[in-house]
Amino acid sequence: MEKRHAVVTATGSYFPPKVISNSFFEGYLDTTDEWIKTRTGISERHYVEKGVASSDLALEASKILLKKRGIGPEEIDAIVFGTVTPDMMYPSSACLLQDKLGAKNAYGFDVSAGCCGFVFSYTTGVMLVESGRYDKVLVIGADVCTSFLDMNDRNTCVLFGDGAGAVLLEPAGPDEGMLDTIQHVDGSGGKYLYMAGGGSLNPTSAETVAKNLHTVHQEGREVFKHAVTKMADVAVEIVEKNGFSLEDVDLFVPHQANIRIIESVAKRMKLPREKVMININKFGNTTAATIPSCLDQAVESGRLKKGDLVVIASFGAGFTWGSALIRW
Ligand SMILES: CC(C)(COP(=O)(O)OP(=O)(O)OC[C@H]1O[C@@H](n2cnc3c(N)ncnc32)[C@H](O)[C@@H]1OP(=O)(O)O)[C@@H](O)C(=O)NCCC(=O)NCCS
Secondary structure, eight states: OOOOEEEEEEEEEEOOSEEEETHHHHTTSSOOHHHHHHHHOOSEEEEOOTTOOHHHHHHHHHHHHHHHHTOOGGGOOEEEEEOSSOSSSSSOHHHHHHHHHTOTTOEEEEEOOGGGHHHHHHHHHHHHHHTTSOSOEEEEEEEEGGGGOOTTOTTTTTTBOEEEEEEEEEEEOTTSEEEEEEEEEOGGGGGGEEOOTTSSSSOOOHHHHHTTTTSOEEOHHHHHHHHHHHHHHHHHHHHHHTTOOGGGOSEEEEOOSOHHHHHHHHHHTTOOGGGBOOOHHHHOBOGGGHHHHHHHHHHHTTSSOTTOEEEEEEEETTTEEEEEEEEO
C-alpha cells in the first residue's frame, strides 16, 4: 500500500488591529526608523491589546480557515499548536483553543520549538495524518511576542510582533503534500536566546521580575550567524536530497526574523527575490506565526498555487532549525 500523504487544504491568518510603526520607538528609545528599517527590514508590527492571548489570535485565524474550507469545528480531529507564548503554563493553548473554537472532537497539544514552532508543529501534524489515525489536523503557529518583550531593550523590542497563522492538513495521494522534512536541535545554542523566568528553574517571584528574567535575552549577532548558515543549509539539503534542483522551487517561505537573514539565505540558495515570500516589513518577527501567515498571504495573493513546489525553513531558540519540502 502506498504511503498516505498530508496536504494543506485551507489556510488562515490573523493579526491584531493595533499597528505600531517604528516612530513609536523613536519617541522614547535611542533608535531611528532608518536603523530599524535598514538593519531588520521592519517598518511596522501589530500588537495585541491587554488581555488578548495566543489562543485568541489562533481562534480568529482558525475561524477564517474553517470558513474557507467550508467545514465546522467539530470535524477537526487534532490541534497541534506551535507557540513560545502559551496563554498560561497549563492548560495548553491547544486545549484553550479547542474549547473556544468548539472543536469538541479534537485532542491537541502545544509544541515549544522557538521560531521553529510552526515547522515542528506542521511536520508533527503531517505525521498524524500519515499515520492513518487522523483525517483533519489543525496546525497553528501563534505568538503574543509582546508578552516577553522588554520595551526598554532596543536590541529586541523593535524586532517582534503579535500574530497567528493556521493550516488544515488532510489525507492526500503520494505525489502531493509534504514530500520530506529535515529537523534539528542543538541545545548548546540555548544560551544565546532564551527567557529564563517563570518556569520550574526560576519560578516567578519578586526577585525574578526585578532581574528581568521574564523577558527575552538574545545575543543577536550570534543568533544571526547561525540562522543564515543553518537555514540555508537545511533548505538546500532537502531540495537536493529529493532529486530536485533549486530552480525547481516555486516559492521559498523562510521564517521572518530579519530581512538581512532572509536575503543572505536566498543568496546562498541562489534564489531570485520573486521566489522568496517576505512579510517581515509589515509584521516583524511573530515567532511561530511567520511561516503560516506567509503561506496564507501567498495563497490569497495568488503567489502560491496547487502543484507548486514549496520549501519552508526556520531557525530559532534552542537552537532549533528545520525545513519541509511540499508539493502544494
Ligand atoms: C538584533 C539584530 C537586528 C542586531 O543587528 P546587528 O546589525 O547585528 O547589530 P549589532 O548587534 O551588531 O549591533 C550594532 C549596534 O547597533 C545597536 N543597536 C541595536 N539595536 C538597535 C536599535 N534598535 N536602534 C539603534 N541601534 C541599535 C547595538 O547596540 C550596537 O551598538 P554598539 O555597537 O554601540 O554596541 C540582528 O543581530 C539580528 O537580527 N539578529 C538575529 C535576531 C533573531 O533572528 N532573533 C530571533 C531568532 S529566530
